[in-house]
Amino acid sequence: KAGVTQTPRYLIKTRGQQVTLSCSPISGHRSVSWYQQTPGQGLQFLFEYFSETQRNKGNFPGRFSGRQFSNSRSEMNVSTLELGDSALYLCASSLALNSGELFFGEGSRLTVL
Amino acid sequence: GIQVEQSPPDLILQEGANSTLRCNFSDSVNNLQWFHQNPWGQLINLFYIPSGTKQNGRLSATTVATERYSLLYISSSQTTDSGVYFCAVGQAGTALIFGKGTTLSVSS
Numbered sequence: 001k002a003g004v005t006q007t008p009r010y011l012i013k014t015r016g017q018q019v020t021l022s023c024s025p026i027s028g029h030r031s032v033s034w035y036q037q038t039p040g041q042g043l044q045f046l047f048e049y050f051s052e053t054q055r056n057k058g059n060f061p062g063r064f065s066g067r068q069f070s071n072s073r074s075e076m077n078v079s080t081l082e083l084g085d086s087a088l089y090l091c092a093s094s095l096a097l098n099s100g101e102l103f104f105g106e107g108s109r110l111t112v113l
Numbered sequence: 114g115i116q117v118e119q120s121p122p123d124l125i126l127q128e129g130a131n132s133t134l135r136c137n138f139s140d141s142v143n144n145l146q147w148f149h150q151n152p153w154g155q156l157i158n159l160f161y162i163p164s165g166t167k168q169n170g171r172l173s174a175t176t177v178a179t180e181r182y183s184l185l186y187i188s189s190s191q192t193t194d195s196g197v198y199f200c201a202v203g204q205a206g207t208a209l210i211f212g213k214g215t216t217l218s219v220s221s
Binding site for chain 1: 144146148153154155156157158161199201206207208209210211213214
Protein backbone atom coordinates (compact mmCIF):
# COMPACT_ATOMS: atom_id res chain seq x y z
CA LYS A 1 0.00 0.00 0.00
CA ALA A 2 1.37 3.42 -0.95
CA GLY A 3 2.63 5.66 1.82
CA VAL A 4 2.04 9.35 2.39
CA THR A 5 2.98 11.33 -0.70
CA GLN A 6 4.07 14.95 -0.57
CA THR A 7 4.68 17.26 -3.49
CA PRO A 8 6.77 19.08 -4.40
CA ARG A 9 9.80 17.64 -2.62
CA TYR A 10 11.94 20.75 -3.02
CA LEU A 11 11.14 24.32 -3.90
CA ILE A 12 12.73 27.72 -3.80
CA LYS A 13 10.73 30.92 -3.43
CA THR A 14 11.49 34.56 -2.76
CA ARG A 15 10.22 36.72 0.06
CA GLY A 16 6.67 37.91 -0.43
CA GLN A 17 5.63 35.04 -2.68
CA GLN A 18 3.19 32.34 -1.68
CA VAL A 19 3.49 28.57 -1.81
CA THR A 20 1.12 25.62 -1.85
CA LEU A 21 2.18 22.17 -0.69
CA SER A 22 0.22 18.99 -1.29
CA CYS A 23 -0.20 15.82 0.72
CA SER A 24 -1.92 12.57 -0.24
CA PRO A 25 -2.53 10.34 2.78
CA ILE A 26 -2.35 6.58 2.97
CA SER A 27 -5.43 5.04 1.39
CA GLY A 28 -8.19 4.78 3.99
CA HIS A 29 -6.64 7.34 6.32
CA ARG A 30 -8.93 10.28 6.97
CA SER A 31 -6.82 12.51 9.20
CA VAL A 32 -3.97 14.65 7.91
CA SER A 33 -1.59 16.67 10.07
CA TRP A 34 1.08 19.15 9.06
CA TYR A 35 4.33 19.90 10.88
CA GLN A 36 7.13 22.40 10.31
CA GLN A 37 10.70 21.40 11.11
CA THR A 38 13.48 23.95 11.50
CA PRO A 39 16.91 23.62 13.12
CA GLY A 40 16.04 26.19 15.77
CA GLN A 41 12.49 25.23 16.70
CA GLY A 42 12.45 21.52 15.94
CA LEU A 43 9.20 19.87 14.91
CA GLN A 44 6.19 22.09 15.45
CA PHE A 45 2.55 21.25 14.83
CA LEU A 46 0.77 23.41 12.26
CA PHE A 47 -2.74 21.96 11.92
CA GLU A 48 -4.80 18.80 11.60
CA TYR A 49 -7.67 18.11 9.24
CA PHE A 50 -10.36 15.47 9.43
CA SER A 51 -13.44 15.19 7.23
CA GLU A 52 -12.51 18.40 5.43
CA THR A 53 -12.53 20.39 8.69
CA GLN A 54 -9.62 21.84 10.62
CA ARG A 55 -9.75 20.15 14.02
CA ASN A 56 -6.58 21.39 15.69
CA LYS A 57 -4.31 24.33 15.07
CA GLY A 58 -0.82 25.12 16.29
CA ASN A 59 0.62 28.48 17.18
CA PHE A 60 1.37 29.87 13.72
CA PRO A 61 0.31 33.17 12.11
CA GLY A 62 -2.64 33.40 9.78
CA ARG A 63 -0.30 33.34 6.77
CA PHE A 64 -0.30 29.58 7.25
CA SER A 65 -3.50 27.94 6.12
CA GLY A 66 -4.67 24.61 4.85
CA ARG A 67 -7.56 22.61 3.60
CA GLN A 68 -8.65 19.05 3.07
CA PHE A 69 -10.61 17.66 0.17
CA SER A 70 -13.31 15.02 0.12
CA ASN A 71 -10.75 12.37 -0.90
CA SER A 72 -8.72 13.25 2.25
CA ARG A 73 -5.92 14.86 0.25
CA SER A 74 -4.70 18.04 1.90
CA GLU A 75 -2.95 21.21 0.89
CA MET A 76 -1.25 23.84 2.96
CA ASN A 77 -0.55 27.36 1.84
CA VAL A 78 1.87 29.95 3.12
CA SER A 79 1.33 33.49 1.92
CA THR A 80 3.71 36.46 2.00
CA LEU A 81 6.71 34.24 2.56
CA GLU A 82 9.39 35.30 5.02
CA LEU A 83 12.98 34.08 5.30
CA GLY A 84 12.05 32.30 8.53
CA ASP A 85 9.55 30.13 6.68
CA SER A 86 12.43 28.17 5.20
CA ALA A 87 11.87 24.70 6.63
CA LEU A 88 11.01 21.09 6.02
CA TYR A 89 7.23 20.73 5.96
CA LEU A 90 6.06 17.29 6.92
CA CYS A 91 2.65 15.79 6.42
CA ALA A 92 1.32 12.83 8.38
CA SER A 93 -1.79 10.72 8.07
CA SER A 94 -3.67 8.54 10.51
CA LEU A 95 -6.81 6.46 10.40
CA ALA A 96 -8.87 8.73 12.61
CA LEU A 97 -8.73 12.03 14.43
CA ASN A 98 -6.34 12.27 17.38
CA SER A 99 -5.90 8.56 17.60
CA GLY A 100 -3.46 5.88 16.74
CA GLU A 101 -0.28 5.89 14.81
CA LEU A 102 0.91 8.76 12.61
CA PHE A 103 2.68 7.98 9.32
CA PHE A 104 4.80 10.68 7.72
CA GLY A 105 5.64 11.55 4.16
CA GLU A 106 9.10 12.49 2.90
CA GLY A 107 8.46 16.17 3.35
CA SER A 108 8.62 19.29 1.23
CA ARG A 109 11.79 21.32 1.70
CA LEU A 110 11.10 25.02 1.21
CA THR A 111 13.85 27.58 0.84
CA VAL A 112 12.90 31.25 0.92
CA LEU A 113 15.45 33.67 -0.53
CA GLY B 114 1.10 22.10 27.51
CA ILE B 115 2.84 18.81 27.85
CA GLN B 116 6.66 18.86 27.89
CA VAL B 117 8.81 16.19 26.23
CA GLU B 118 12.47 15.80 27.09
CA GLN B 119 14.83 13.44 25.33
CA SER B 120 18.25 12.36 26.51
CA PRO B 121 21.03 12.28 25.67
CA PRO B 122 20.95 14.99 22.99
CA ASP B 123 23.91 13.40 21.20
CA LEU B 124 25.33 9.90 21.24
CA ILE B 125 28.44 8.57 19.51
CA LEU B 126 28.95 4.82 19.27
CA GLN B 127 31.16 2.27 17.66
CA GLU B 128 29.48 -0.29 15.47
CA GLY B 129 28.28 -3.22 17.56
CA ALA B 130 27.63 -1.22 20.74
CA ASN B 131 24.29 -1.05 22.51
CA SER B 132 22.48 2.14 23.50
CA THR B 133 19.48 3.40 25.43
CA LEU B 134 17.59 6.56 24.53
CA ARG B 135 15.20 8.09 27.02
CA CYS B 136 12.03 10.15 26.69
CA ASN B 137 10.44 11.85 29.69
CA PHE B 138 7.04 13.53 29.48
CA SER B 139 5.31 15.82 31.93
CA ASP B 140 1.74 14.51 31.90
CA SER B 141 -0.27 11.40 31.16
CA VAL B 142 -0.51 10.49 27.48
CA ASN B 143 -2.53 8.13 25.35
CA ASN B 144 -0.20 8.19 22.38
CA LEU B 145 3.57 7.75 22.25
CA GLN B 146 5.62 7.06 19.16
CA TRP B 147 9.32 6.69 18.41
CA PHE B 148 10.63 7.80 15.00
CA HIS B 149 13.95 7.69 13.19
CA GLN B 150 14.58 10.57 10.82
CA ASN B 151 16.59 9.44 7.84
CA PRO B 152 19.17 11.63 6.09
CA TRP B 153 16.55 12.74 3.56
CA GLY B 154 14.27 14.02 6.31
CA GLN B 155 11.56 11.39 6.38
CA LEU B 156 10.31 10.28 9.78
CA ILE B 157 10.26 6.51 9.88
CA ASN B 158 7.94 4.87 12.39
CA LEU B 159 9.76 2.67 14.87
CA PHE B 160 7.18 2.03 17.56
CA TYR B 161 3.68 3.06 18.55
CA ILE B 162 3.92 2.37 22.27
CA PRO B 163 1.71 4.33 24.71
CA SER B 164 2.44 1.61 27.26
CA GLY B 165 4.20 -1.71 27.58
CA THR B 166 7.11 -3.25 25.72
CA LYS B 167 7.64 -4.03 22.03
CA GLN B 168 10.50 -5.46 20.05
CA ASN B 169 11.38 -5.29 16.38
CA GLY B 170 14.67 -6.94 15.49
CA ARG B 171 17.55 -5.12 17.14
CA LEU B 172 15.26 -2.40 18.44
CA SER B 173 12.96 -2.54 21.41
CA ALA B 174 11.00 0.01 23.39
CA THR B 175 9.40 0.22 26.80
CA THR B 176 6.95 2.82 28.05
CA VAL B 177 6.14 3.12 31.75
CA ALA B 178 3.13 5.38 31.53
CA THR B 179 2.63 5.68 35.29
CA GLU B 180 6.17 7.05 35.66
CA ARG B 181 5.97 9.12 32.47
CA TYR B 182 8.94 7.84 30.54
CA SER B 183 9.81 5.68 27.58
CA LEU B 184 13.06 3.99 26.59
CA LEU B 185 14.31 2.98 23.17
CA TYR B 186 16.97 0.28 23.10
CA ILE B 187 19.25 -0.26 20.12
CA SER B 188 21.40 -3.37 20.25
CA SER B 189 24.41 -4.24 18.08
CA SER B 190 24.27 -0.82 16.42
CA GLN B 191 25.08 -0.44 12.74
CA THR B 192 26.16 2.60 10.74
CA THR B 193 22.72 2.65 9.17
CA ASP B 194 21.25 3.36 12.61
CA SER B 195 22.77 6.84 12.49
CA GLY B 196 20.35 9.73 12.43
CA VAL B 197 17.99 11.54 14.73
CA TYR B 198 15.57 9.66 16.96
CA PHE B 199 12.43 11.43 18.06
CA CYS B 200 9.91 10.66 20.73
CA ALA B 201 6.44 12.16 20.28
CA VAL B 202 3.54 12.10 22.70
CA GLY B 203 -0.11 12.99 22.51
CA GLN B 204 -3.16 13.34 24.71
CA ALA B 205 -6.81 12.93 23.81
CA GLY B 206 -7.90 15.73 21.52
CA THR B 207 -4.41 17.11 20.92
CA ALA B 208 -1.71 16.79 18.33
CA LEU B 209 1.52 14.87 18.81
CA ILE B 210 4.21 16.90 20.55
CA PHE B 211 7.80 16.09 19.62
CA GLY B 212 10.91 16.12 21.73
CA LYS B 213 14.09 17.73 20.43
CA GLY B 214 15.54 14.36 19.47
CA THR B 215 18.69 12.35 20.09
CA THR B 216 21.32 12.50 17.35
CA LEU B 217 23.04 9.12 17.05
CA SER B 218 26.30 8.66 15.18
CA VAL B 219 27.56 5.12 14.66
CA SER B 220 31.04 4.70 13.24
CA SER B 221 32.59 1.58 11.74
